[in-house]
Amino acid sequence: MPTQSLLPARLHSVQRQHIEHIFLLGEGVDVPQLPAQPTIRRSWLRCLNEYQLDPTQPRPARVVTQQTLIEHREPVDELLHVARAGVDQLYQQISQLGYVLLLTDHRGITVEFRGDPHKDRLLRQAGLYLGADWDERFAGTCAVGTCLHDRQAIICHRQEHFDASHISLTCTAAPITDPQGNVMAVLDISALQSPSQHESQNFSLSLVTLYARMIEDAYFLRRYRDCLMVRLDTSREFVHVNGRGLIAIEENGQVIAANAVGRELIACHQHRWPPWSARHTPILDELFECEIADVLSINSGSDDQLRAFRARADNTIYFISLLEPRRTRSTHAQQPPASSLPEPLARLGADDPAMRKIQKLAERLRNEVSVNVLISGDTGTGKEVVARALHDSGHRSSKPFVAVNCAAIPEALIESELFGYQPGAFTGGRSQGMRGLIPQADGGTLFLDEIGDMPLALQTRLLRVLAEREVMPLGANTPVKVDIRVITATHRNIEEMIQRGEFREDLYYRLNGAQLRLPSLNERADKLYVIRRVFADVIKERAASESPRLRADAISALLAYAWPGNIRQLKNALAFALATSENDEITVADLPEQCLSERITRKANDLSSDSCSDPGQPLLDLLKKHHWNISAVARALGVSRPTIYRQMQRQGIVPPNWLH
Numbered sequence: 003m004p005t006q007s008l009l010p011a012r013l014h015s016v017q018r019q020h021i022e023h024i025f026l027l028g029e030g031v032d033v034p035q036l037p038a039q040p041t042i043r044r045s046w047l048r049c050l051n052e053y054q055l056d057p058t059q060p061r062p063a064r065v066v067t068q069q070t071l072i073e074h075r076e077p078v079d080e081l082l083h084v085a086r087a088g089v090d091q092l093y094q095q096i097s098q099l100g101y102v103l104l105l106t107d108h109r110g111i112t113v114e115f116r117g118d119p120h121k122d123r124l125l126r127q128a129g130l131y132l133g134a135d136w137d138e139r140f141a142g143t144c145a146v147g148t149c150l151h152d153r154q155a156i157i158c159h160r161q162e163h164f165d166a167s168h169i170s171l172t173c174t175a176a177p178i179t180d181p182q183g184n185v186m187a188v189l190d191i192s193a194l195q196s197p198s199q200h201e202s203q204n205f206s207l208s209l210v211t212l213y214a215r216m217i218e219d220a221y222f223l224r225r226y227r228d229c230l231m232v233r234l235d236t237s238r239e240f241v242h243v244n245g246r247g248l249i250a251i252e253e254n255g256q257v258i259a260a261n262a263v264g265r266e267l268i269a270c271h272q273h274r275w276p277p278w279s280a281r282h283t284p285i286l287d288e289l290f291e292c293e294i295a296d297v298l299s300i301n302s303g304s305d306d307q308l309r310a311f312r313a314r315a316d317n318t319i320y321f322i323s324l325l326e327p328r329r330t331r332s333t334h335a336q337q338p339p340a341s342s343l344p345e346p347l348a349r350l351g352a353d354d355p356a357m358r359k360i361q362k363l364a365e366r367l368r369n370e371v372s373v374n375v376l377i378s379g380d381t382g383t384g385k386e387v388v389a390r391a392l393h394d395s396g397h398r399s400s401k402p403f404v405a406v407n408c409a410a411i412p413e414a415l416i417e418s419e420l421f422g423y424q425p426g427a428f429t430g431g432r433s434q435g436m437r438g439l440i441p442q443a444d445g446g447t448l449f450l451d452e453i454g455d456m457p458l459a460l461q462t463r464l465l466r467v468l469a470e471r472e473v474m475p476l477g478a479n480t481p482v483k484v485d486i487r488v489i490t491a492t493h494r495n496i497e498e499m500i501q502r503g504e505f506r507e508d509l510y511y512r513l514n515g516a517q518l519r520l521p522s523l524n525e526r527a528d529k530l531y532v533i534r535r536v537f538a539d540v541i542k543e544r545a546a547s548e549s550p551r552l553r554a555d556a557i558s559a560l561l562a563y564a565w566p567g568n569i570r571q572l573k574n575a576l577a578f579a580l581a582t583s584e585n586d587e588i589t590v591a592d593l594p595e596q597c598l599s600e601r602i603t604r605k606a607n608d609l610s611s612d613s614c615s616d617p618g619q620p621l622l623d624l625l626k627k628h629h630w631n632i633s634a635v636a637r638a639l640g641v642s643r644p645t646i647y648r649q650m651q652r653q654g655i656v657p658p659n660w661l662h
């Protein structure tokens with residue numbers, strides 16, 4: 003430790019004493035004058051040992067250049083925008099008491115500042131200024147820097163600062179975290195002078211912590227403004243004005259993100275069974291004793307627009323209100339997730355394993371025009387949409403896409419429609435003849451829908467066209483060359499038709515160069531995406547000026563329904579709701595009655611009535627089929643994940659990865 007005489011002469015005696023105290027702590031000597039707060043002591047030791055700061059050489063405040071300041075402000079631009087109102091409000095309350103306000107980024111650079119312009123010079127000298135760098139590594143122990151290091155609110159009062167040039171200041175700071183819990187900024191209030199007692203700053207600590215939380219929540223609300231949000235508090239009176247917990251959810255109750263209080267609540271449950279991982283966020287009914295539909299109907303189903311639910315972790319009663327997403331969600335959310343697929347293929351689905359397989363295979367086949375593609379799937383699953391996407395994503399996209407519904411053309415006319423005919427080829431034909439649908443598709447794609455309905459005689463002719471790539475119009479003497487890509491679709495079991503002699507086996511093998519099997523809507527894990535996408539399409543097709551919104555309770559009902567008619571039935575239901583709704587919000591009451599199904603109860607009953615001789619077997623089979631993906635099994639059965647977990651527990655089923 004340097005003796006007093008070795009310290010620079012320009013230092014005041016208080017500064018000299020302060021420096022001596024720092025050295026004493028560094029040497030492990032405890033004296034009553036040393037700071038009591040362990041966080042401050044640890045920070046002093048960091049400054050000495052880790053950052054190698056020299057306490058005998060107090061440093062003037064460092065203010066970064068204008069250019070550097072711009073670079074630091076840019077990444078927190080959205081936060082600054084949100085924080086501005088809070089910053090002004092807080093400053094109004096503290097300015098009379100001689101405080102200034104700093105908002106720094108996660109590196110400790112002051113990106114927003116409020117202070118008395120009359121004290122500009124003094125404040126700048128003290129580092130209480132826009133652009134001032136309060137990183138602990140440079141400035142030593144200080145409220146901002148040490149708060150950033152410890153990720154918690156802190157008072158750094160006078161001699162608790164490390165650098166002797168800061169020991170007249172009093173500073174209090176609180177972290178502002180992003181939705182992932184990372185510190186993204188620090189809110190600080192500081193004064194050039196203050197009473198010597200540490201307790202004099204306790205109120206500042208409460209105030210700055212409160213405002214940091216308000217800014218954090220305002221930022222959270224902005225980030226997730228397009229999502230459904232539950233707001234919760236243990237006090238009924240406070241939920242609407244200042245509910246402390248915020249949890250953004252999908253309409254199926256899946257948690258998307260949560261603010262600090264929400265994250266704490268989730269963490270509380272994390273020790274419980276079942277465990278959660280980052281990829282597997284909880285569903286609201288795992289956090290609270292509730293049905294998702296009850297939460298989603300809060301706004302229409304309760305007078306004061308809130309409801310009480312019990313938290314499963316500790317039985318606390320929470321009062322919950324529901325914030326509906328901003329109007330634009332329906333358009334925003336129907337964007338498929340970013341992917342490397344061509345756009346027409348990307349928009350076919352969002353996050354469904356079967357659809358992903360189809361999209362990948364379609365991508366590989368889009369320019370392999372010699373491979374005939376057969377699309378199978380139940381009626382209304384989107385076979386024609388997939389065929390068109392395959393066409394639109396390939397080299398032939400600017401060429402014709404000719405769709406023929408083999409079931410819709412009378413048998414007697416199929417031949418002439420497909421192949422065309424010469425003038426006068428048959429009585430009743432057009433005098434100038436007709437170019438058939440196959441020649442019309444020349445250079446592009448011929449899509450034969452309902453191929454199972456093609457009469458046997460015509461199957462033979464089609465086989466010839468596929469083999470020879472030429473057609474002979476009725477009444478013509480010379481064949482016409484055609485260059486077509488052939489895609490067919492069916493909802494029928496062609497193999498069974500072959501067995502019955504109703505379909506030519508050789509044609510089937512020729513058409514089935516690659517098969518895309520479409521899942522039913524109810525099996526799709528991306529049902530929510532499909533609902534939004536189809537809703538956006540229906541709105542677009544109506545070409546009306548206003549764009550209505552799908553309310554959460556309607557989405558919840560649409561998610562729960564089994565959709566035997568698949569996407570076509572969904573589209574019809576949404577078109578009906580839009581046509582008959584009297585306002586610009588579609589609620590569950592606007593949906594056709596048949597959509598308010600009993601599917602869930604029926605399936606749930608099926609599951610709970612498993613008291614047969616081997617109760618675990620059906621569930622076990624399902625779990626294996628879905629590779630132990632509990633969410634997938636829950637979806638398949640139309641029940642919640644907790645129900646599956648409860649059944650597993652009851653039946654003693656343990657997933658293989660939980661066994662040691």
Ligand SMILES: Nc1ncnc2c1ncn2[C@@H]1O[C@H](COP(=O)(O)OP(=O)(O)OP(=O)(O)O)[C@@H](O)[C@H]1O
Nearest residue numbers: 350380381382383384385386387493535536569570
């Ligand atoms: N991925 C999708 N996105 C939006 N709308 C879709 C999608 N898939 C299908 N649809 C819509 O659903 C309806 C039925 O689609 P499509 O005609 O392709 O089904 P299909 O399986 O060919 O039916 P069918 O077996 O009766 O011929 C259409 O109105 C279509 O626009």
